[in-house]
Amino acid sequence: MLFSRRKRLERIAEKERQGESFWSNKFTENVRIRIFHAFGDATGAYTFACASLARDLILRDEGKFFLHNNMLNEAEDFFEYMMACDDEEMPMVIEAMYQGMRGGRSSSVDPWAFTEVLKDILREARVSYEMINNQMVEFTSREMHVSVVAPVLELLAGDSKLRRVEVAYQDALKEISNGAGADAITDAGTALQELLTLLGCAGNALGPLIKSAKANGLIAAHDARMVDGIASIMHWVSADRSESGDAHSATKVSVEDAWLTVHVVGALILRLANSKSKRS
Structure with a gap:
């Protein structure tokens, strides 16, 4: 990939992290x-x-x-x-x-x-x-961008306490732009982990944090399967990398897998944030 193409993709990725859709x-x-x-x-x-x-x-x-x-x-x-x-x-x-x-x-x-x-x-x-x-x-990524990704970025950018969540979520979008599906999924999981920690959940990994969130009533019963699904995706990516290494894993975890995960995590971030504001 030559210089001009690299810079063009970097500009697009940067604007997407700011909420713009192309x-x-x-x-x-x-x-x-x-x-x-x-x-x-x-x-x-x-x-x-x-x-x-x-x-x-x-x-x-x-x-x-x-x-x-x-x-x-x-x-x-x-x-x-x-x-x-x-x-x-x-x-x-x-x-x-x-x-x-x-x-x-x-x-x-x-x-x-x-x-x-x-x-x-x-x-x-x-x-x-x-x-x-x-x-x-x-496919419908444009619609999902408007309804999920853009609102998430707007929410995160407006609160300095959510800075670590914002950085991880933006990193996920950047990795999708680079075609690195596995890295994007890992970053999306990190964003969710950072938010759950900020909301007072206990645990040093996503699984325990989700369990704590359920116990604290942050995750409703009807959301439990969605959240467990996210945890399963993270486990799949982690296990695949352990067995095959990053380079091989990147070919197995598709960008489509990453988009799905980023959208679901984004929707959950919005829901958790709205739940927090109602409790405040």
């Missing part, structure tokens, strides 16, 4: 060009053949004779269409690229490598799609 369903020109390069890297000498297969899939699905310009060859027509099509058509194009690679039947074509790079491209550009089981699916 998620959208837009595929900018830069995103499309990066996807083009990822496709070329994964297909090598078979780029044009795989592009032609991808084009044929779209033509048959959409009932067309050509995609963008009937004066171009098949691969050129496909790539021109990829750069010019509407944003809502790009998920179809990406699925066709993947299927085109699988249809190429060459050991030198690597669909898996394409999807891994694609995941990074979409995450870094904050495009709210992911490829699941070879299909592009739009």
Whole structure:
């Protein structure tokens, strides 16, 4: 990763820690060009053949004779269409690229490598799609950001006593930006641990703190399963790291796992904070 890209991602991460959201369903020109390069890297000498297969899939699905310009060859027509099509058509194009690679039947074509790079491209550009089981699916992180993450950051920033909680939660968001799912989950757990300690719970780890919170009535019966689920996730990440080491664990714990944990922890932080204010 070169300097400009690193700095761009750092700026985005910093603004997100301040509560700003960049998620959208837009595929900018830069995103499309990066996807083009990822496709070329994964297909090598078979780029044009795989592009032609991808084009044929779209033509048959959409009932067309050509995609963008009937004066171009098949691969050129496909790539021109990829750069010019509407944003809502790009998920179809990406699925066709993947299927085109699988249809190429060459050991030198690597669909898996394409999807891994694609995941990074979409995450870094904050495009709210992911490829699941070879299909592009739009996810709801933008909505969750508005309803959970932004209110949590606003709450934490407004109280100096919550500084340690804020730092840990922001670290979790930063690790998600870096694609480090396991680190993000660990930081989210630290944020919850810091809050429970601040609320007077006893214990030097998340498990005992949760038990203390239940005993003190901070965690209602209907919230118990959610809280126990968070503890189970933390235990899973910790155990996986103990067995495999950080580097291997980072490939097993996905960014999607981390987003889920950060959102649930954020919702619990809001609930605990509201409960505390009602008791005060």
